[in-house]
Amino acid sequence: MNRAYVSCIKKLRELTGVEDLSVNPPATIKAMDSHYIPTSTRVALAALRKVYPDEKFFQQEMVKRKAEWTKIDENQQATPAQEAAYISWPNVIKFRDEYYEDMSPVQRILLALYTYIPPARPDYTPMRIVAKKPRTLEEGMNYLVRGKAPYFLFHAYKTQKHFGDVTVKIPVKLRQEIDTYLGETPGEYLFEDNGVPWTSARLAETFKKIFQKFHGLDFGITMMRHSYTTMYHKGSRPISEMKTVAKKMMHGPLQNMAYRFIKLED
16 A cells, blocks of 8 residues: 555544544544645545445545546636746756856756755755755755765655655756856855845745746746646656655645646647
């Protein structure tokens, strides 16, 4: 049984106080609805069906909710403002490279961070640069761990309480960009001014100005994440791969899928 199912069953047993969740199916469903958002009930019910295949109540709940889930999927449409600001992922990559030589070191590294790996939120600040993982992680701090196999360690981010610390390996091309950037702008933090790390708002605004300056487009980090997930979920993907990508974006698989604009997948 996959980890998502195990997590759901464990949580439901904790919420209901019983080991056998089929003893009182309505109580189990009530606990599920009190804890999970509608999109996540799909996973919870699938887990219940897996563990209790003979319990018809859980099957009936899946049938009853199918229309609701379908409606949620169909409503994953961009607003007029979002659609006007939307850039397809292939064009994001094209735009990244088009003015590369004209960009500042900060602009280059920002685009590299958000295109060579699945785009995170503005969580690259505060990000301390270290040679190895600290024994004790500082509250409110993320890390760039350099070495033979460098990686990002996200310890302070929006959904950390749910997903825990997340490590993201740094591919070769991104590592080269980071090395070049730090050679030109050394410091204790990845983004700083006179030793003081940037705020996440400063990072997000600086990112947004790149597309405003070079392309006259109102395109920020959130739309970047929409663009990536819209591209990524076009077509069929193995669930294991979907979980890996979602984790790198600090999402659950269903939350990650909800970021895509179905209409713009064509």
